[in-house]
Amino acid sequence: MNRANAARPILWNYHLSTCSWRVRIALSLKAIDYEYRAVDLLSKKGGDQFSTQFTKLNPKQEVPILLIDNNLFTQSIPIIEYLDDTRTSGTKLLSSDPVKRAKSKIIAELINSGIQPYQNANVIKKINVQMGKVKRIEWLNFYLNKGLKALEANLKNTKGRYCVGDEISIADLCLVPQVYAAKRYKIDVTKYPLINSVNLELEILPNFIKAHPDNQPDSLKNNN
């Protein structure tokens, strides 16, 4: 049986979540149709990810979650790798060359474990409550610039048209949402010319546009 013909996958996600967005790009690039289930991380109840029902699905109380092939998977990077491992459709997201594959994953991890954990909604809320708005802005500036500076240096050794050479990879799926988040937090991304250049190449591609927060059912733009 062709796995792509099995039950339609379900993605629990939030339009602005950068980790959700990475998976949306992957699903789009792999031409996988899916059901969109919105989880409002900023709901008036204090975040729908903390509900009893959602916590049963993911005890870490985070999006994204993907139900696919009868498995419930969390964590964006393993989800993307699973999609690429099991689907030959669309764009290959991980090179068959181990060195190129490692270079893409290193960039993906630099963002996933080295930047995103310091800017996610829960942490920012905690910093705000504990230290106030000024320190929160300092915190975001510190971690975002530290991460982007390291990413810029990394791209010097890997960049072609995209993050690693001229082929789209898992690294690119992490870069675009990260740049968007940095801009939301008023970071001047033009200070990082290589990051900025890769982002400009990627953000105009149809599969990236399709996955953009503004184009999701739970975007405020679509609810006005």
Next chain:
Amino acid sequence: MNRANAARPILWNYHLSTCSWRVRIALSLKAIDYEYRAVDLLSKKGGDQFSTQFTKLNPKQEVPILLIDNNLFTQSIPIIEYLDDTRTSGTKLLSSDPVKRAKSKIIAELINSGIQPYQNANVIKKINVQMGKVKRIEWLNFYLNKGLKALEANLKNTKGRYCVGDEISIADLCLVPQVYAAKRYKIDVTKYPLINSVNLELEILPNFIKAHPDNQPDSLKNNN
């Protein structure tokens, strides 16, 4: 040419760094000989990872770095995956079954991006300076327990003798150092019986003992 016979790999690392420790376990399980280069993250100069020389090697100013096959790789998870991709020696760290592989990587990421970023030396130092010792302890208790609780729930669906079934995987390489770090920060790990049980199975294995902080050249135990 057999890659294992090429130039001896060099690992820049620190005995207590949990990310370094994961890679040491991988090198040990894959039976790869390497040169140990200690980077003192807590040196009197404020951390040798911030030196100009080290920053050239890794702009992110973190360990581990592995020089192997003429490539300089950062980020523990991609390093471990590269070792498993390119070396058939020793233990297989990622299953050839995509679902099992995803389950192992999900646990590895839960620790790598979901817990470790909140307990690393730089963050703890920052929290301490900004908010003081009491808030630092609260911070560690909050993030470690939140992460371990989610990990415990995850293991209910995957655990055998080890994290995922009865075969060692990348998940186990992340679990042992994480449990050690939690204990250092006075978390009672027996509250998490599945985590505790897997850790007890793993920590007595020779390759895990060999990679333990106490058994590294830069351990204080070895310098007294």
